[in-house]
Amino acid sequence: MSARLLFVNLACLLTAVATAAAGDPPPITELLVRLRPGVVTASAIGELVHTTATREAGRLHYRPVVRLALDGQDPETTAARLAADPRVAYVEPNTPVTVAAWASDPAVTTLQWGFRRIGGPRALALLAGRAMDPSVLLAIVDTGIDERHPELGGRLLPGHDFLRDSATTRDNNGHGTHVAAIAAATTGNHLGIAAPFAGKLLPVRVLGSRGSGSVGDVADGIDYAAARGARVINLSLGAPYDSRTLEDAVRDAWTGGALVVAAAGNAGGEEQLYPAGYNDALSVSAWGFADHGLADFASYHRTVELTAPGEHIYSAFLQGGYQLLSGSSMAAPFVSGVAAALLAARPDLSNACLRHLLQETAEELRTPGRDDKTGYGMVRFDLAVERLDSFTCP
Secondary structure, three states, rough: OOOOOOOOOHHHHHOOOOOOOOOOOOOOOOOOOOEEEOOHHHHHHHHHHHHHHOOOEEEEOOOOEEEEEEOOOOHHHHEEEEEEEEOOEEEEEOOEEEEEEEOOOOOHOOOOOHHHHHHHHHHHHOOOOOOOOOOOEEEEEOOOOOOOOOOOOOEEOOOOOOOOEEEEOOOOOOOOHHHHHHHHHHOOOOOOOOOOOOEEEEEEEEEOOOOOEEEEHHHHHHHHHOOOOOOOEEEEEEEEOHHHHHHHHHHHHHHHEEEEEEOOOOOOOOOOOOOOOOEEEEEEEEEEEHHHOOOOOOOOOEEEEEEEEEEEEEEEEEEHOOEEEEEEHHHHHHHHHHHHHHHHOOOOHHHHHHHHHHHHHEEEOOOOEEOOOOEEEOOOOHHHHHHOOOOOOO
16 A cells, blocks of 8 residues: 655645735745554664655654655655655655734724623623632643743643743744733733633643744644643644644544644635644634624635634733734634633533534524534633533533
């Protein structure tokens, strides 16, 4: 049986997830190679490196996937040679992944409109006095989190940086901090903003200071979050091409009991973004400010499941500050925060039951049932809390 060759046209390897930048995509410099079960990794990789004149650049931490660096070789030709080897299960480019957001102009009137739109204040009032499970963990797989910010201080567990293979996960981009605070800013501290989830956060750094990373590191980050017991994994990132390595990581996390929430993208039209395009991920599209409808930049496709506020979202940023950002990156953590809060209030819910609860309590925005632009509708924290105790899984 020949290996699966997962290689996409170079023209579609990179499109900016927010506003597409003109110019050619960057060259492919690494391939991801997964070996078949039972193959001795060290000897097989040594031979494959020798026959293709590539260089081993590292291995994923949680699955038998090796990163091979190209030193001027043609990516497609090299990938085809590797895929023809009977020891290889599949080959694919270690392609770029980017954040799904960009900065928007400050305006006082926009502050926290998103939290109000999902019924946040009412939901927190309904949950007041209720015992919450402190073991529920929300993972933010992103650019890291600034643990010094007063909205997040004392809430972070030790995490991991897969770019530098270290335990230091401090954010030097701002995107991960912004995302984390949308889901889980400290509420009731008389500072800044409120958020749905009040539990612990797991910072997983897979994107660098420019908001970009690779499929391999994102897959490692998902595997790590699942291994650490995260009940909800937020992925405010993506790329417009499929990856077997990434899909396997999302599927394994879901199978292990985690709810994987992913940004649908910012192409301003019909586009399938990954990991949001996988069936085991809950894809979230962005709703526009002041209820003007689906955000102009929002992507839509057959897997969109929910919608959340994604335009002019006010949240924590670097150096203890706050910033307005727009994008489906901002929509996804509203859903992740709500999901984590619901699990803390009712920890017996499985990820499948939680997913059904979010679908059934969503506010319809277009037509009854699901549609490709808004999914089942706007996530509603308050309506989900109302149904929480009486809800039974279909």
